[in-house]
Amino acid sequence: EVQLVESGGGLVQPGRSLKLSCVASGFTFSNYGMNWIRQAPGKGLEWVAYISSGSSYIYYAETVKGRFTISRDNAKNTLYLQMTSLRSEDTALYYCARQLPGYKGVMDAWGQGASVTVSS
Amino acid sequence: DVQMTQSPSNLAASPGESVSINCKASKSISKYLAWYQQKPGKANKLLIYSGSTLQSGTPSRFSGSGSGTDFTLTIRNLEPEDFGLYYCQQHNEYPPTFGSGTKLEIK
Numbered sequence: 001e002v003q004l005v006e007s008g009g010g011l012v013q014p015g016r017s018l019k020l021s022c023v024a025s026g027f028t029f030s031n032y033g034m035n036w037i038r039q040a041p042g043k044g045l046e047w048v049a050y051i052s053s054g055s056s057y058i059y060y061a062e063t064v065k066g067r068f069t070i071s072r073d074n075a076k077n078t079l080y081l082q083m084t085s086l087r088s089e090d091t092a093l094y095y096c097a098r099q100l101p102g103y104k105g106v107m108d109a110w111g112q113g114a115s116v117t118v119s120s
Numbered sequence: 121d122v123q124m125t126q127s128p129s130n131l132a133a134s135p136g137e138s139v140s141i142n143c144k145a146s147k148s149i150s151k152y153l154a155w156y157q158q159k160p161g162k163a164n165k166l167l168i169y170s171g172s173t174l175q176s177g178t179p180s181r182f183s184g185s186g187s188g189t190d191f192t193l194t195i196r197n198l199e200p201e202d203f204g205l206y207y208c209q210q211h212n213e214y215p216p217t218f219g220s221g222t223k224l225e226i227k
Binding site for chain 2: 050
């Protein structure tokens with residue numbers, strides 16, 4: 001069974017940093033591109049970042065470019081999102097999601113999300 | 121970025137009925153549209169991609185149609201487990217962008 005489990009969320013002050021992790025199981029993690037998507041409270045889904053299977057290709061939403069860094073450790077089956085200079089508008093549930101092979105931007109498996117609250 | 125406009129925002133229907141949800145892109149996205157289902161306490165589920173291709177495990181009562189800028193998700197013979205939130209998302213170009221969602225409720 002494919003499983004994606006996010007962790008590392010919490011309450012953080014504006015301007016501070018936080019690092020999310022997503023541990024994958026049930027599939028060969030190193031063969032798949034991965035994404036982070038977020039959902040602000042009561043709002044819709046917003047794509048945040050993508051990393052290819054071998055980390056050669058990385059893309060970011062303009063809203064997080066320069067502040068967030070996506071990375072992965074294929075030996076540990078783990079995806080990361082390093083978030084710096086956090087703002088109140090970054091408050092959201094952050095999902096990691098697996099990309100359907102051959103279909104850019106299609107997420108075929110999602111985690112349950114990690115909650116991030118940016119507030120003083 | 122491609123803007124996705126989804127309608128209606130809310131929809132109420134009874135089990136056994138059919139419903140349609142519409143999604144309009146701000147420019148042509150060819151056939152590259154996906155539909156997702158979101159339910160409380162469950163992982164988001166990919167239903168359809170490339171406009172009309174059913175993801176493995178998606179029941180055949182779900183269907184997708186459209187191309188260019190206008191797309192439709194149709195659910196026939198609604199089952200109780202179909203109620204929830206539905207999002208469209210274009211996957212033609214980066215960044216992938218989502219519609220604002222449609223809440224499908226039991227009448």
